Amino acid sequence: MIGALTRTPATLRAFGASRFATYSGLLIVAVVIVLTIQRVMKHDASFFFQILTIGIADGSIYALIALGYTMVYGIIELINFAHGDVFTLGAFVSLALFPVFGIAEGGSGLGFVVPLLAVGLITMAVCAGVNVAIERVAYRPLRHAPRLAPLITAIGMSSILEGAMYVWRGPFNLHYPDLLPTTRLVIGGVSVGTKDLIVLTLSIVLVVAFTLFINLSKLGKAMRATAQDRDAAQLMGIDINRTIAATFFIGAVLAGAGGITYGLYINNVAFDLGFITGLIAFTAAVFGGIGNIPGAAIGGLLIGVVRAFSDSYFDSAWTEIVIFGILIATLVFRPTGLLGMRVPEK
Amino acid sequence: MELYRENRRNPNAIAYAVMLIVGLTFPAVTQFVTGGNGDYLVSLAADAGVYVLLAIGLNVVVGFAGLLDLGYAAFFAIGSYTYGMLASQQLISSPIHQALHVPFWIALVIGTFVAAGMGALLGAPTLRLRGDYLAIVTLGFGEIVPRFFQNMKDWTSGVNGISALDVPTLPFWITGPWVNMQLGLEQNFRFATFNATAWYVLIVILIVASVLGVNNLYGSRLGRAWMAVREDETAAAAMGVNTVNTKLLAFAIGASFSGFAGAFYGAKLSLVSPDSFGFIVSITILSMVVLGGMGNIPGAMIGALLLYSVLYKFLPDAPNQASALATSLGLDWLNTASPDGWPGIAEFINRLKFIIFGLILVGIMLLRPQGLLPSRLRSQELKRGVHDEPVTTGGTA
Numbered sequence: 215m216i217g218a219l220t221r222t223p224a225t226l227r228a229f230g231a232s233r234f235a236t237y238s239g240l241l242i243v244a245v246v247i248v249l250t251i252q253r254v255m256k257h258d259a260s261f262f263f264q265i266l267t268i269g270i271a272d273g274s275i276y277a278l279i280a281l282g283y284t285m286v287y288g289i290i291e292l293i294n295f296a297h298g299d300v301f302t303l304g305a306f307v308s309l310a311l312f313p314v315f316g317i318a319e320g321g322s323g324l325g326f327v328v329p330l331l332a333v334g335l336i337t338m339a340v341c342a343g344v345n346v347a348i349e350r351v352a353y354r355p356l357r358h359a360p361r362l363a364p365l366i367t368a369i370g371m372s373s374i375l376e377g378a379m380y381v382w383r384g385p386f387n388l389h390y391p392d393l394l395p396t397t398r399l400v401i402g403g404v405s406v407g408t409k410d411l412i413v414l415t416l417s418i419v420l421v422v423a424f425t426l427f428i429n430l431s432k433l434g435k436a437m438r439a440t441a442q443d444r445d446a447a448q449l450m451g452i453d454i455n456r457t458i459a460a461t462f463f464i465g466a467v468l469a470g471a472g473g474i475t476y477g478l479y480i481n482n483v484a485f486d487l488g489f490i491t492g493l494i495a496f497t498a499a500v501f502g503g504i505g506n507i508p509g510a511a512i513g514g515l516l517i518g519v520v521r522a523f524s525d526s527y528f529d530s531a532w533t534e535i536v537i538f539g540i541l542i543a544t545l546v547f548r549p550t551g552l553l554g555m556r557v558p559e560k
Numbered sequence: 561m562e563l564y565r566e567n568r569r570n571p572n573a574i575a576y577a578v579m580l581i582v583g584l585t586f587p588a589v590t591q592f593v594t595g596g597n598g599d600y601l602v603s604l605a606a607d608a609g610v611y612v613l614l615a616i617g618l619n620v621v622v623g624f625a626g627l628l629d630l631g632y633a634a635f636f637a638i639g640s641y642t643y644g645m646l647a648s649q650q651l652i653s654s655p656i657h658q659a660l661h662v663p664f665w666i667a668l669v670i671g672t673f674v675a676a677g678m679g680a681l682l683g684a685p686t687l688r689l690r691g692d693y694l695a696i697v698t699l700g701f702g703e704i705v706p707r708f709f710q711n712m713k714d715w716t717s718g719v720n721g722i723s724a725l726d727v728p729t730l731p732f733w734i735t736g737p738w739v740n741m742q743l744g745l746e747q748n749f750r751f752a753t754f755n756a757t758a759w760y761v762l763i764v765i766l767i768v769a770s771v772l773g774v775n776n777l778y779g780s781r782l783g784r785a786w787m788a789v790r791e792d793e794t795a796a797a798a799m800g801v802n803t804v805n806t807k808l809l810a811f812a813i814g815a816s817f818s819g820f821a822g823a824f825y826g827a828k829l830s831l832v833s834p835d836s837f838g839f840i841v842s843i844t845i846l847s848m849v850v851l852g853g854m855g856n857i858p859g860a861m862i863g864a865l866l867l868y869s870v871l872y873k874f875l876p877d878a879p880n881q882a883s884a885l886a887t888s889l890g891l892d893w894l895n896t897a898s899p900d901g902w903p904g905i906a907e908f909i910n911r912l913k914f915i916i917f918g919l920i921l922v923g924i925m926l927l928r929p930q931g932l933l934p935s936r937l938r939s940q941e942l943k944r945g946v947h948d949e950p951v952t953t954g955g956t957a
Binding site for chain 2: 351378
């Protein structure tokens with residue numbers, strides 16, 4: 215993991231230690247869980263597992279995006295608002311590449327594997343290039359400016375990316391080819407969609423590969439070092455600019471892959487998709503403990519499940535309120551997230 | 561000597577003077593120039609005034625107290641919806657089954673206090689957070705509030721919003737040649753939608769009162785406490801500043817401006833709908849404050865006026881102008897949409913709006929991060945780095 219980078223202000227620690235805050239937080243969680251169980255009991259078990267698989271598959275996509283947020287926040291303490299739009303860009307670029315590689319709906323599934331991989335690689339490369347360029351143009355010159363400055367350029371870059379996709383394809387919802395098999399498998403008496411399984415597997419492979427890379431490679435080590443203490447890392451001979459650029463590169467690779475996965479899973483994309491998806495993925499990153507890589511993955515899965523449950527057992531109009539409520543509650547009651555560790559303020 | 565020179569060429573005084581003169585003469589000059597057809601522009605200026613108020617309010621939170629608020633539109637929504645519910649037929653469909661028609665002037669005060677109260681309520685648990693965390697919480701709050709209003713269908717008519725809001729009334733009003741009428745008094749005056757000048761006068765009065773109030777606050781003990789908290793919270797606490805109360809007051813007072821700006825906005829538009837208060841609105845107001853010069857009241861006002869005219873006048877007008885230009889140049893083919901994806905020049909220009917907004921944001925921050933009319937202290941920070949970290953090594957505070 216990129217170290218537990220979250221810093222807890224002194225006043226906050228005092229607040230977190232107060233029993234009232236802890237107990238009231240736990241009480242809210244308990245009430246929500248009881249309400250959910252009550253709703254779940256009204257329906258049968260197969261419905262429950264169906265919702266659960268959808269939630270996990272959906273959540274694995276959020277996990278892919280959340281990793282990019284958490285890495286960038288871990289290393290330069292910036293909420294990269296453009297990240298959600300890099301994710302949308304992944305969906306748009308791959309959508310444009312499908313005709314080039316002769317991929318269309320209704321063909322035989324396995325014949326598409328090689329062209330689909332090619333599309334995936336090109337898409338990830340494009341997204342990575344764009345994200346690195348954004349870092350170079352909009353964030354690097356402001357690295358020593360007050361926090362607000364890069365935050366506003368991040369929002370600006372997000373708007374520019376959305377605008378570029380708007381100019382490119384217009385304000386319409388675009389149909390994304392439905393290439394994954396729609397069959398259902400029965401595993402241990404539970405019916406599971408093949409599509410959900412493929413999406414989940416794809417995400418797990420990517421997250422595991424990514425975690426191994428961060429933990430084992432030299433560049434991954436440089437990233438962790440830079441995240442912990444940029445000046446010390448520089449003194450040890452790490453090229454800070456290159457390492458930060460690499461972080462944006464890898465984050466965008468995952469976001470691009472997430473864009474394709476999302477397209478294949480949901481089959482519907484629009485230019486402004488990245489805004490709300492990005493915010494939800496960011497919530498997942500905060501929920502898991504910002505700066506913490508396993509935290510982002512688990513946070514993504516949990517947020518996906520919460521979303522699916524809220525949509526199905528409660529009212530989908532309230533889902534986003536629930537999610538942003540979780541965001542606020544996490545920051546107020548446990549600002550280091552589920553897996554974040556407490557480190558003293560620098 | 562230093563101080564004297566400072567006062568003689570005080571850019572703020574010049575900015576106030578120019579804004580006051582332009583502000584007072586704007587309706588008359590506009591009507592004169594357009595030959596009596598300037599109502600549309602005067603009305604637009606009154607709408608811009610709402611954003612001036614919002615920028616003044618957000619400037620208190622972000623500029624004075626240094627609390628990054630990414631959900632300021634939530635308070636704007638609270639102000640507007642408070643007025644919408646209090647001054648329309650809406651509450652007949654709510655569980656209380658009784659329409660309240662609270663007079664505008666009272667509702668204005670109620671809206672102000674409700675927004676301030678919500679500011680304090682949100683602040684109570686979260687103001688112990690610093691910097692980015694606070695920004696994220698306010699962002700979450702800004703996303704929740706409009707959705708909440710949208711979902712409370714009985715109270716707010718959901719996505720349709722509350723319509724047919726009451727307009728302000730006054731016992732009498734002065735009419736004159738500036739509205740193409742005889743000089744005289746009009747009894748039982750109602751602020752009708754077409755009476756742009758009346759709305760304009762009302763918003764100018766509100767702005768002047770706000771500026772006087774905020775200027776007083778700036779120099780007060782509270783204002784200095786805000787500045788101290790912004791510069792170094794720990795040091796301020798050590799000097800005896802109650803940081804939690806100081807920040808709570810910044811949030812509450814900042815929110816109160818959007819409370820009455822919201823009431824005015826609802827009354828003038830006669831409609832309050834949930835999609836007028838999205839993240840983009842919060843960001844627009846924040847950009848206005850940053851563009852003008854954070855921490856400086858006339859700067860925030862100028863930023864609001866400039867950005868408003870770009871976003872709500874020049875950009876919306878641009879598609880038609882481009883289309884007319886293409887026709888006059890004999891390039892008619894540009895105007896017709898073609899099947900290969902060309903949407904026509906008007907639609908194309910219209911689609912550029914997101915890119916232009918983004919370029920403005922990035923451009924400001926890269927080229928003039930201190931804003932057009934900066935506060936002196938702030939511009940030094942932005943040029944030389946934040947004071948509490950070594951400028952040369954650039955550690956992350």
